[in-house]
Amino acid sequence: MNNTATLSYEKQRFFTPGVWIITCLAALGLLSLFARFIFGLGAVTNLDDQYPWGIWIAIDVACGVALAAGGFMTAFIAHIVHGKGYKSIIRPALLTATLGYTFVALGVLTDLGRYYNMWHILLPKYWSPNSALFEVGMCVASYVTVLYIEFLPIVVDRFKGKVNLPGMLKTFNGFFERLLKILDVSLKKVMTIFIILGVVLSCMHQSSLGTLMVLASAKIHPLWQTPILPLLFLLSAFVVGFAMVIFESLITSRSFHLKPEISVLSRLSRFIPILLIIYFGAKVIDMVSRNTYLYLFDGSLESNMYWFEIIIGFLIPFIILMFEKYRNNPTWLFIAAASVVFGVVINRLNVYLIGYTPLYADKPYFPALPEIAVTVGFISLIILLYRFFALNFPVIEEMEN
Amino acid sequence: MGIERREFLKTLAVASGTLAGVSSLKASDTTNLNPDRFGVLSDLTYCIGCRKCEWACNETNELPNKPLDSFSDTSVFENRRRPTSEQYTVVNSYADKGLDGGALNVKVQCMHCEHPPCVSACIVGALRKHPDGPVTYNASACIGCRYCIIACPFQIPAYEYENVLTPQVRKCTLCLERTIENGQLPSCVEICPTEAILFGPREELISIAHERITKHPDRYIDHVYGEHEAGGTSWMYISNQPFNEIGFPELDDKSPAELTESIQHGIFKGFSGPIMLFGLLGIIMKVMKKEEENE
Numbered sequence: 178m179n180n181t182a183t184l185s186y187e188k189q190r191f192f193t194p195g196v197w198i199i200t201c202l203a204a205l206g207l208l209s210l211f212a213r214f215i216f217g218l219g220a221v222t223n224l225d226d227q228y229p230w231g232i233w234i235a236i237d238v239a240c241g242v243a244l245a246a247g248g249f250m251t252a253f254i255a256h257i258v259h260g261k262g263y264k265s266i267i268r269p270a271l272l273t274a275t276l277g278y279t280f281v282a283l284g285v286l287t288d289l290g291r292y293y294n295m296w297h298i299l300l301p302k303y304w305s306p307n308s309a310l311f312e313v314g315m316c317v318a319s320y321v322t323v324l325y326i327e328f329l330p331i332v333v334d335r336f337k338g339k340v341n342l343p344g345m346l347k348t349f350n351g352f353f354e355r356l357l358k359i360l361d362v363s364l365k366k367v368m369t370i371f372i373i374l375g376v377v378l379s380c381m382h383q384s385s386l387g388t389l390m391v392l393a394s395a396k397i398h399p400l401w402q403t404p405i406l407p408l409l410f411l412l413s414a415f416v417v418g419f420a421m422v423i424f425e426s427l428i429t430s431r432s433f434h435l436k437p438e439i440s441v442l443s444r445l446s447r448f449i450p451i452l453l454i455i456y457f458g459a460k461v462i463d464m465v466s467r468n469t470y471l472y473l474f475d476g477s478l479e480s481n482m483y484w485f486e487i488i489i490g491f492l493i494p495f496i497i498l499m500f501e502k503y504r505n506n507p508t509w510l511f512i513a514a515a516s517v518v519f520g521v522v523i524n525r526l527n528v529y530l531i532g533y534t535p536l537y538a539d540k541p542y543f544p545a546l547p548e549i550a551v552t553v554g555f556i557s558l559i560i561l562l563y564r565f566f567a568l569n570f571p572v573i574e575e576m577e578n
Numbered sequence: 579m580g581i582e583r584r585e586f587l588k589t590l591a592v593a594s595g596t597l598a599g600v601s602s603l604k605a606s607d608t609t610n611l612n613p614d615r616f617g618v619l620s621d622l623t624y625c626i627g628c629r630k631c632e633w634a635c636n637e638t639n640e641l642p643n644k645p646l647d648s649f650s651d652t653s654v655f656e657n658r659r660r661p662t663s664e665q666y667t668v669v670n671s672y673a674d675k676g677l678d679g680g681a682l683n684v685k686v687q688c689m690h691c692e693h694p695p696c697v698s699a700c701i702v703g704a705l706r707k708h709p710d711g712p713v714t715y716n717a718s719a720c721i722g723c724r725y726c727i728i729a730c731p732f733q734i735p736a737y738e739y740e741n742v743l744t745p746q747v748r749k750c751t752l753c754l755e756r757t758i759e760n761g762q763l764p765s766c767v768e769i770c771p772t773e774a775i776l777f778g779p780r781e782e783l784i785s786i787a788h789e790r791i792t793k794h795p796d797r798y799i800d801h802v803y804g805e806h807e808a809g810g811t812s813w814m815y816i817s818n819q820p821f822n823e824i825g826f827p828e829l830d831d832k833s834p835a836e837l838t839e840s841i842q843h844g845i846f847k848g849f850s851g852p853i854m855l856f857g858l859l860g861i862i863m864k865v866m867k868k869e870e871e872n873e
Contacts, residue, residue: 219739226662226736229724257859259866290722290737290745294702297721303702307839310701310725312846373859377852381845388841392695392729394834395827404837407845536733536827537660 189433189568196564199557206554209547213287221547227535228542230288235529236552237284240522241277242317242386243410243417247425248274248324249379250418254445256372265574266441268331269429270422272572275324276559282321287551309388316382323375327368333361335570383414390528398479398532399469405459406528412456413521419445419452420494420517427511429573432564443504449517450498457491482527490520611692615812616711616757617780618767619787620685622817622824623797624774627652627671627683631766631775635667635687638753638765658825661687663736663748667766672824682817684824685766685775688713688734688750689804690812691833696726696735698835705747711780711812712752720747731808731829752812780812787816809833 192200213221224231251270255263286292297303298314305311340353387410390397403409423442430437464470473480494513503509530542544552567573629649636643642664655671667687674682690713691697697705697713704719705726722745727735738745753764757777762768767777776783787802803821804814807829815821822828845851 215742217740217742218745219741222739224724224739226660226727227733229727229737253859257863257866259863259870261870285723288723290724290739290741291720292722294719294721297702297719303719305700305703306846307698307835307842308701308725309838309842310699310723312842314701369863373856373863376859377856380855381852384845385842388838389725390728391841392699392725392834392838394695394731394837395829396728404841407841536731537658537825 191564191568196561199560203554203557203561205550206552206557209550209554210287212547213551218288218290221545223542223545223548225542227538227540228533230529230533231542232530232544232548232552233284233288235526236522237287237555238281239386239525239529241281241284242383243414243521243525244421244518245274245277245281246379246383246414246418247422248277248418249376250415251422252327252372253376254448256369257376262441262444265438266422266426266445268572268574269426269567271324271327271331272563272566273421273425275321275328276562276566278317278321278324280555280559281317284552284555285317309385309392312385313382313389316378316385320375320378320382323371323378326364326371327375329360330364330368331570331572333357333364337361379414380411384408384411386410387528390533393533396533396535397528398472398534399467400464400472400479400483401528401532403463403467405463409456409459409463412452412459413524416449416452416456416517417521419449420514420521423510423514424518427507427514429567433567433573435573437507439505439507439510442510446498446504446510446513449513450495453491453495453517457487479527479532482523482531485523486520486527489516490524494520610709611707612709612711613781614779615709616752616777617690617783617812617814618752618764619776619778619783620813620815621774621776621790622682622684622815622819624772625669625683625685626772626774627655627669627681628771629654629669630769630771631685632665632667632669634765634769635750636665638756639666639751641665655681659686661734661736661749663738663746666748666750670825672819675819675823682819682824684815684826686825687766687813688752689732689808690750690752691731691808692810692812693808693833693835695729695731695808695833695835698833698839699725699729701725708754708758710758712754712758713749714751714754715747715749717744717746729834731827731834780814783814787814790816806831809836 209221218224222231222233247270251263251267254260255267286295289295298311298318336353337357338354340350340357342350342353384407387406387408391402391404391406394402423446426442427437429435473483494516497503497509497513497516503513630646633643633646633649635641652671655669658670659665659668661668667685669683669685672682672684674680690711692707694705694707694713697707699705701723702719702721704716704721706714706716708714722737724737724747726747727733727737735747735749737747753762753766756762757764763777767775776786784802784805787805791798791800791802798816798818799820801821802814802816803826804811809832815826817824
């Protein structure tokens with residue numbers, strides 16, 4: 178890997194027609210966000226006492242956390258197991274996780290009725306260890322901090338030896354250089370702890386997001402309501418972590434006109450069928466032990482949604498990734514990774530929304546337009562920020578022969 | 579990127595120390611319930627559907643209200659209503675399949691569970707089980723996550739979605755201020771003209787309920803709803819019709835909170851799980867690093 182170089186961002190323009198569209202969507206989202214804080218939850222959402230949680234929790238939080246799993250999965254394989262040749266995917270995965278979790282936190286903030294009290298979870302007098310949500314909250318707060326610390330070296334690398342403040346601020350150049358040097362040295366010393374901590378915190382809250390809905394007991398359809406929901410959430414996070422890294426790496430290389438890093442990605446993709454078998458194996462054992470397979474053939478919406486999970490989330494990617502020639506083909510690899518990602522998204526939606534039936538439901542929930550706009554806007558902002566960091570910070574390596 | 583073994587162990591010790599502090603917080607609220615805690619028994623065969631309880635509740639809790647005589651309007655019975663953020667209790671009417679062929683009226687409000695899932699769910703302890711029975715809400719602690727509404731097995735807590743800045747979770751308080759703090763009856767119990775709702779120590783109410791059922795087996799079905807449902811509730815019902823026919827959910831005898839709390843504490847007891855994982859990952863990292871260096 179001697180011939181690696183940082184993506185030459187000077188050659189890239191930030192705005193392309195696609196990026197303009199995404200910018201518009203982001204602006205629309207921010208507008209809706211503004212409306213939410215001015216006019217309140219009732220005015221901009223379809224939430225009510227039957228459906229207190231909508232897409233902001235189901236997509237922004239539940240899917241967001243799952244899809245940001247690439248960060249800790251990459252940290253595990255590259256730093257902890259010291260797997261060779263994964264270096265080039267560490268920083269992109271870290272960037273996705275950092276942005277992903279930042280927007281998970283923002284999503285929560287948007288959804289909270291008394292968002293200004295969010296800091297209460299940090300005060301010991303309010304601590305509630307019985308609450309799975311408390312554990313999720315604490316872990317996400319800690320993990321965001323850990324991710325920012327893990328991200329710092331990228332910032333240091335960007336500016337180390339290049340600090341050049343304009344005008345009057347010039348006198349501080351030396352100071353900042355020394356600060357960066359100190360940061361550089363001290364970060365290298367403590368990073369190990371934060372990398373392990375990040376993996377531990379991830380395992381904790383990825384699973385607790387499943388525990389969360391166990392408390393909703395009979396409101397969740399029997400196809401998904403199981404005491405092992407936390408285990409299933411953790412196992413699916415493992416799968417989607419790798420899939421997401423592949424998915425976004427292929428999109429990034431397409432977007433920046435780079436050669437896809439097929440050798441690393443294909444190597445990474447070998448783990449997916451194994452992890453898929455473990456995940457769906459656990460689902461099947463659970464299904465058989467609770468006799469819930471009966472619901473698979475009743476033609477209901479829930480039953481169809483479960484089939485989607487099986488076909489898109491398991492069968493398609495499993496079959497594709499069993500073959501080496503498909504693993505080495507960017508198109509097939511992309512289809513497989515996208516299927517896994519989509520499958521896990523469907524699963525989170527099933528658990529948090531579609532499989533959720535209030536006791537006295539008189540109408541189903543469908544998100545209001547501003548709700549959709551905020552969710553789409555946040556996703557657009559993640560994409561824009563990813564592009565910004567990819568173009569301005571040493572994140573993506575380009576192979577040069 | 580390596581750190582010394584000693585340093586690593588030190589971090590581990592510090593981490594486990596802080597985390598153990600978190601887990602030593604009291605595990606569950608159920609243990610400190612007062613044995614004489616209050617409850618309410620609702621005898622559906624006595625209720626005439628006058629809805630005076632609705633009026634009294636609105637009055638006491640300073641909720642939007644209408645003149646008392648307007649509550650004799652029975653047209654509201656055409657729909658099955660649920661408590662809202664502006665009405666803590668509502669009476670619904672069902673066709674009485676029993677002896678007199680009239681209506682069977684069901685007053686709905688917070689059940690004040692013995693082991694409330696909403697309390698277990700609450701991320702900041704804004705919802706609490708009072709040792710004397712009521713499930714209380716502290717708006718100033720609340721962050722407005724609405725997980726309590728997800729958790730409630732009776733779909734009771736209502737939220738002020740229209741309130742922009744200070745929305746609250748609203749529900750029956752069991753008239754905490756009147757009953758426990760001032761020795762009065764809950765306002766709905768006080769106004770009830772037929773004594774269809776009785777207030778008193780929960781244990782006594784359970785005996786009364788079973789006495790009535792034994793004395794008049796023709797008048798009641800043999801089921802005290804709330805004695806065991808969801809781990810028991812402070813508010814209980816006796817009826818002449820099966821409860822699943824008159825809008826009550828069929829629930830296990832265990833509180834849903836028991837399962838999630840055992841999952842949570844099973845994984846995180848003394849933070850042994852996370853600490854072990856931290857240690858394991860640390861060891862793997864050391865070993866794999868050494869192997870890499872040896873190559």
